[in-house]
Each structure stands twice: as C-alpha cells, then as structure tokens.
Amino acid sequence: MGLMRGWHMRLEPIANPSLARSTLPPVLAIAATVIVASLLAMLAGADPFAVLGLILKGAAGSKFAVLETLNRATPLIFTGLAVAVAFRARLWNIGAEAQLYAGALMTVVLGTGALPWSATALLPTLVLVSMLAGAAVLLVPALLKVRFGVDEVVTTLLFNFIFLLFISLLLEGPLKDPMGMGWPKSERLIAEARLPRIVEGLRLHWGFALALISAALVWVIQRRTTLGYEMRAVGLNREAARFAGIPVNAVLIKTALLSGGLAALAGFSEVAGVKGSLTLDLSPGFGYTGIIVAMLALLNPLGVIAAALFVAGIFVGADSMSRAVGVPTYLADIMLATALLLMVLAILLTRFRVVRE
C-alpha cells in the first residue's frame, strides 16, 4: 500500500531563475556522469583518474587527437542537426541512420565513375543528390504520419533495419566491388568525388567545413525565416499552430525533407571524406548518436557543433584509453547515455523546482 500512497512531490515553475538555478543542475549532471564513469572504471580494475585523464588526452591531448576528434565530430554534426531540426518541430526522426546510408549510397552510385565530371561539378551534385535521397527516405514515414497518423518513432526505427538490409543487398549484388575479394563493399570513389583536405597535410576534410556551414544555415533558417518560425510553432503547440493558419502537415513534410537531407550529408561526408567506399560498417551508429548530440545541444543548431565535439571527444578519447588500459570502449556509450538522461533532468530543474507536499 505504501507504493500507492505515492510521494507527494510536484513541480513548480520558476518565473525568474537565478544564475545558480540555471547553471548548477547541468554542471551537476556532468559531474555525476564523470562519477559514474569513474566507478565503472574502478569496476574494470583501472584507476579512474588515469582513465579520465587518458580519455581527455586521447580526445584533445595532441594535434593528432584533436584532428581525430574533429573528424569524428563531422558526421555527428550532420546527424545531430538532422535530429535537432526534426525534434524542434516534434517530428521524432529516429531514422537518421537510414538517411545517412541513403546519402552514402547515392555518393557511391554516382561517384564511382558514373559521372565523369570535374570535382567542382561533381561534388556539389553529390551533395545535392545525397540530400535528396535522405529526404526521400524520411519522406515515407513523414507521409505515413501525416496521412494515416502512424507514429513515426516506430516507423523510422524499423526503417533503419530495412534500409541497412537494402544496402547489404546492393553491396552483395549490383554495387559489389568485383575486386573486393567477396567482401560486401562498393567500388572506390573516383578522385574527383573525394572531399579534399581543408589544409594540405592536415587530416581534416572539407566535410567538417560543410558541417559548420550547415549548422549556421540551420540556425538562420530557424531564427530568420518563416519556415523556421513555422517549425518552432508546430513543435511547441500543434493545435495553436493549426488554428492560426500554419499549414502543419506541409511544415512537417518540409521538416522531414530538411532533416533527412542533413542526415544524408553525414553519409556523403564519411564516404567522400574518409572511407572512399561504402561498407556495412560505415556508421557505428552515428544516426542514433545524433539524438544524444541534439539533446545535449538543447536542439540549438549552433549548440550541436559543441555537443558533437564533446561526444566525438569522448568516443575518440575512450578508444585511445581502451587501447592503453584495456577498459572497454563501451564506457563512452554509458557516459553518453548517462549524460543524456541526467541532462534532460537537469534542464527541467533549471525551470522548475521540486516541492515536497
């Protein structure tokens, strides 16, 4: 019966939060995440300070580490933006993974010799076609939502599985590299389809710059255009938006197209900037991680850059730490999941206080 009594707590909005109220909870959330990571490191028999130090060093301790982090952040900025744009309009796109592969697919379909153009003509084409493909992939769940009211969370999730199988089918069939020795792998991109490095000699490709530009453009769209205004209105209160005359369904479709397009750029940038060909392990879950990036960024497109760097840093740092002391790299995923859950709670606590009754 005690359970059924319940505890008497309620949330009371705070009209004018103090500085401490608005900064302390997020700081505590990060601190708690670090503590969780330390405990898990101890569980693995490692010195937690050493582990945290190694993660930090591996993420930003050298020029190589920083470049590695920036490279890893690039696809996460794209998928983070894709999720941020969609979630802002309360379109639950959990399918960035599939859209990413759609972009990668079009990149290898057109970039392996089908279009024998110069880089200046080919690369913009690949960007555009990739985005269209990603947009098309999200268009289906969006239409199902708008037309039939089918919840997009489940459909986009299921599409990830379907689309990956579709890629697998292509890689073992029409797209298979004859020189691949039986491995399911596409042919390599022609040189004109590869993204060059931003500075010669530094391992950082133009995909990173494209990601930064995309984030800025998304920010401009959200803050300065009617479409952005509509997206935010639709996300905050669909009923009021519809009443005011905002074409809610059209806005959701446009949001889906933009979101899918952005996620697809992650695939384009990974293939054209890093891998040079398409395999089934192109993305170690960049699409899903984009959700964490977007949430940590509070769905702010510029915040996505910082969040993606943070998340990428943890991944890169954990990889290098794992090589050094043998603590499993999954520590990074646990840290991110913990950070995500505690951060959404912390954000709530910056705006509400818990009152015990």
Next chain:
Amino acid sequence: MDILDILLSASFWAAAIRIASPLIFATLGELICERAGVLNLGIEGIMVAGAFAGWMAVYSGLGLWPGVAVAMVVGMGFGAVHSLLTVPFGLSQHVVGLGVTLLATSSTYYAYRLALPEVTSPPKITAFQPWEIPLLSDIPLIGPAFFSQTPLTYLAFLLVGVVSLVLYRTPLGLALRAAGENPAAVAAQGLSVTGLRMGAVIVGSGLMAMGGAFLTMSAFDSFFFEMVNGRGWICIALVVFGAWKPGKALLGAVLFAAFDALQIRVQQTPLGADIPYQIFLMTPYVLSILALIVMSRRAEVPAALMVAFNKGER
C-alpha cells in the same frame, strides 16, 4: 516443398510458437506500461540487458529459473530509471526511452567485456529444454507444435491470461487502466498516479527483460551482440496491432511469428533461393510497418498515453 505443406507441418508451428515467445513477454511488458500511460522505448535495450543478465547468471552457476529472476530484476532496475524520469518528473518519454535503451545496451556490452575479456566466441549454457506436456503432446500435429515447448514458452502464454485477468478483473487493473485513460480521475480517488505508473513501468520492464532472457536461455544457449535486433521495436508495433489488449497482442505475436517462420522456410525452397536473403530478413520489419498502417485509424489508444501527469503542476 509447397507452402501448404509448410503450413501443415508441426515443426513450422513449433518454430512459430518459439519465435513468438520472446515477443509475447516483451509485448505484454510494453502493453502494461502503455495501458498505464507510459510509452517505454527502453524496451529494446532492456531486452538486451535481460538476455545478457539471465545467461550470465546461469553461466556463473545459478540455476535456470534463478537466472530468469535475475534477468527480471535487471529489467526492473532499468524500468525504475525510466519511470523515475518519465513519471514524477514528466520528462519526454521518447528521449528517456531511447536514453534507457542506449544505457541498457552499453552497460550490457561493458559488463560482457568485463566478465569475459578473453573470449572470441561466447560460451554456451545448458538452456531450458523442451518439456513435453503429458497426453497433450501426443496429439498429432498440435502436440509437437504447441505442447513440446520449453517451460518459458508456457509461462509466456500463461502470463497473457494473468495479465488479462489483472487488467480487467481486479481493482488494481482498473486503477492501472484508469491511470492511462484519465490520471486525474485516479488522483481524485486518492490513488497515486505516480505509484501506479511507476509500478507498471517497472513490472513491464521486468517482462521485457524476460523476453530478452528467452533468447539466450531458451531459443539459443548463448549471448551475442545484436541478438535482439529490433525485436523491441517490433513489440511496440505489436501492442498497437493488438489494440492494447493482451489477447489480441498474443494473436498478433503468433501471427507475426508465423510469417517469420514461413519466410525462413520459404528461403530454403527453390523459389526462395532466387530471392536475395535480405528480402526475407526485411519482412518482419515491413510487416510491422504494415500492421501499424492498417491499425492506424482505430481509436483504442489509451487517452492519456504519453501525457505526463503531475497533480500539483499549475
């Protein structure tokens, strides 16, 4: 082999029931959560955690049933995290659910690496063995199909009845359904919506974990990464397909599993050999989406699903 032959063979139905079993556990778990008003997207990760926990417990020397209990407790732990964030704090059920899935999955993989740092292929346990029900298992066709399953399968079917009974025949079930329809009505009677919803999510998560445990302790005898492979998401579709009713959800799970078993068998026919295997592997996911589309116009969804309730919030 003709499709009709397949449909009339006992081994086909035995496989379908086996495939359906983990889905039944997890679908029931999700159904309980949603009936109380909480969408639990932690399902996928909780199934992974349950699969590992049960198997690991047995591998470490526990008995099979204690292993199932361990899986359940682990699932309930993740359910507690989920419900604490989504119920009293009313945080986004989408975000928290996905976060719990990530947390459960990564914790599981971390634990696996810590527990078995050196192995290249995961060790096997002695899983649940088929348990032939006296007399019933002698019935031709039906006996080998339905009554020569492992005890966990029988438990899954039994639980469908128990959950139905609790939901529709007991005061607790009424309170639970009311919490998913109109939490204010529950609060007005002095019952704790928070308590009911948290309890539902915790118990439901326990069932999801049992669904995962079925995979490692009954369907297979070992733990692999990716072994849940979207089954959790499929169960969410099955809850919708079953119109939030345990009996219909069971029917949906069996129907779905029958399709799955059929595609495995068709793959082995000459006709199937010409079709890329990926097409067959896609069918469960495609079917789930189709089921969602077909059921989309129905209005049985609990009225307060995904609506946070905090009695004092003004």
Next chain:
Amino acid sequence: MTGADTAQVVLRLDRITKRFGALTANDAVSLSLHRGEVVALLGENGAGKTTLMNILFGQYTADEGQVMVMGRALPPGNPRAALEAGVGMVHQHFTLADNLTVLENVTLGTEPLWRWRSDRAAARDKIAKLSADFHLAVDPDARVGSLTVGERQRVEILKALYREARILILDEPTAVLTPQETDDLFATLREAVAKGLSIVFISHKLHEVMDIAHRVVILRHGKVVAEMDTANTDRHALAAAMVGSDVSAPRVAPGTAGAPLLQLHAVTTADRGSAPGLKSLNLALRAGQITGLAGVSGNGQAALADLIAGLGAPASGRLDLGGAEMAQWSPRAAVEHGIARIPEDRHKTGTIADFSLTENAILESYHKPPMSRAGWMSWPRAEAETQAIIKGYDIRCPGPDTRIRLLSGGNMQKLILGRVLEANPRIILANQPVRGLDIGAVNYVHEQLLKARDRGAAVLLISEDLDEIMALSDVIHVMSEGRLSPEFARGTMTPAELGVWMAGHGFDAGLAHAS
C-alpha cells in the same frame, strides 16, 4: 434553516491560509458546515474557492490552519483521508475516464488494490439502489464517453454517494447544465440533504445560490468578506459583497443591423465522436450586430466555431462571405477574409505558451509583408507591432520578449484581442471570450466587442453563460444537438424560455416556422 445552529458541525475549516509565491490564495479562511445544510461558497473567478476546496481535499497542503471533519482533524496533503472521512467532491471538470464504463468509473479506488477479484455484482446492486434513492438514472455498463454531460455529472455524484460520502462538495456544478437539468440536480441535492447529507455548493451564479443554499459564505481575494443566511438577504446584496461594490447590470445600447456579412445555408458537418456536427444550419451574421449563441456546451457550438474559424469545411451546404461562396476554406482563408477569431481555449489554441508575446502576436500574419518578405522574417517590424498592441490593449508584461506563459489569463486574452482586432476585422468569432477571467478583464473584453460592433463588425458570441449572452446580444440563437433555433430579438425571451430551447425542445416547430 432553523435548527442548523444546534445541529452537529460536520465540517470545519479553521483559519486556512495558502500562499503561492507572492500571491495569498486563501487568507485565514474559516467555514463551518452543519448536518443537513447547504452552504454556498460564492466568489468570482480567482477569489480562492477552488484552492480552498483543493486544500480540503488534500490536493494542496495549507500553510496554516486545519480541516476538521466530524470533529477530527484531517492529515494535510492526503486526498485519501478526505475520502475516507466521508467527503466527496464533484469537480468542475469531471474526473471520469471516457473509455471506461460507468461501473468502472464509480468503483475505481473503492476496493483495496491488492485483491484478486472485483466484486462486480455487489457494486452493481449498490449503484442500482443509489440511482433509485437519489433519482440518478444511469446505465452502469454504458461507456462514459457515450453519455451526455448531465449524465456524466450524475456519475460523478454517484461516485461520491457510492463512497458513502456524508459531505458533498460541488464545484460550479451547473456550468454545464441546461436550466431543466439544473432543476433535476437540485432535486437530487434536496433529496440528499433530507437524508442527512451536507453540501458545499461552489458557484458564482446568484440566483442558484439563493435557490439551493441555506447559508452563503462570500470569498473575495482569498478572504471571507461576508457570511449570510439566504433567508435574510437578496441577490443584490450578495452581488455587492462578491465584487466589493454596488453593481448594476451593464446597460448595452442596441446595435444597428446592416447587411449580412457571413451566411450559412443548410450547412451540415460530420459528428465527431460524441460531439454532434451541424444539422442543416442556416445562420446570418449581420454588420453592426452581436449575435449570441446560447446552449449547453457540447451541442455543436464547437463544430460551428471550427467551421467559421476555418478548421472545418461544410460536408454539405454553403458558407457565404459577403455574398460569395467560399470554396477553399482554411484558417488562413478565414483570416484573409477578415474574420477575427477568439478561440475557446486561449492556452491550448489561442497562444503558444513558450513563444514570446511578439511571436504570438504575429501567428496569423507572419507569412506576408510587412512581417516577412519572401520567406524572411522581419523581427523589428514584428516587435514594433507587438509594442503597439501592448500599449493599445494595456497588457501588463515586462516586454515583448516575455514568454506568454508568464502572463495572467486576462493579459493573454488582451494579446489575442490585439492580434485579431488590429486589422479591423469585419467579422468576429468570440468563443467563450471571458471564461476564467476576472471581472476587470471581463468588462474590458466586452467593451472591445461592443466597440467593434459599433464600428460595423458582425460579432458571433458563443457562451455557456446565459447572463452574458442576454446582456450583450442584439439577437440570440439557441443551439441543441447541432440544430439552431430561430433568431430571437433582444428582450423577447426570458431565461426560462431560452432554457426550453437549450433542453432541445421546439426545434421541429421552429424549423417549420422558418420554412
């Protein structure tokens, strides 16, 4: 009531104080209720009635003071305690689950949760007996979602009686009833009092209070300002005590009717669940006139409001604006054709809580110059416009960047008024425009509507408050089950006569009359 002084005190609220931040919602409020007595708790919206009842019912914890039921103090903050002590509450917004049956709703929470079986047969018998004793006819196996509003209220009362409540608290129980249903309710309540129950009747309707209560406790700004026996007072004195000064009903000069600006010809729309659609409706809104739409809520007003607001289109029939048929009909089309829309629910449909005042002010105009050009927002222009509305409509707020959720209901409504009236609309749809507002804001909204009418706008006023309709309207229609009564000119009908129409009588004759 003679003898009440000597009768047993069943409920005593002793110097209850409750503060929300700077606001003192209840300030040392005391109240006592005797066995077999009806006490009315009278006060305007925001006077603190609901807070007080929430404290009694354990929803809130009082900062000071205590609640005694049958001589025993209730533990604070425990809803169960009030129930177990025999207090039953019928909330203004019913707390029923639509998808459950009457039986399920009534028995919810009455049995210990951890039992293997609900005793339905016993429950059914008990409900049947209560229904007969208190004239509360309702089918125990009906889905609550399929019941009328009056029936749902009966279920709520049944719920309280089923729990053997000795004290009934009714929060604005007549707001959703026709005058005839109100009479039925009062018959039930008198029956209950005769059987020894005690009742707290919360209301702001003076004539009902005079009708049913023995004693009246008047709250203003969280304080008890007066307490009187109904036998020794009259409506005028109650009203004066309630609002704090002597009031007389506002005198509204009649408008001068012009050409019809909006006409519906035999418009039919589909039913939506239990809410009826429009049934072959004919209606003309004329320039310079306020058309009042009376009726019990849920009788098609929502369908009519949605139609005029552009959210719905006729399934058959015609919607004409200025004599031309509207083919493409949408919210945006409605706005472009000069319809100002004040929605029923300003929190859910009228505004976006987390948008700033500026962002809310341009919700209907953002897509065209001067607010935007070729898809680019012009925020300085939008902010200037908002500043003008804030000034022109006297909105109290820190500035145009303030999130609108921080504003009071009255200020929120003023922003909506500013948004829709700035463009000098020809037609105004005002759906429950003063619900939940304090008296100052109510008067302000009414003045604005009258000003627009005098400017030549056609106003449709939809309200559940018959007093409001009768005070403001030049002509009145009554709506029942999606049908519309003939037009009644100002002053030609008494409330009781309108009540007959509200209860659904006279429509067939009316149709015959119209044709």
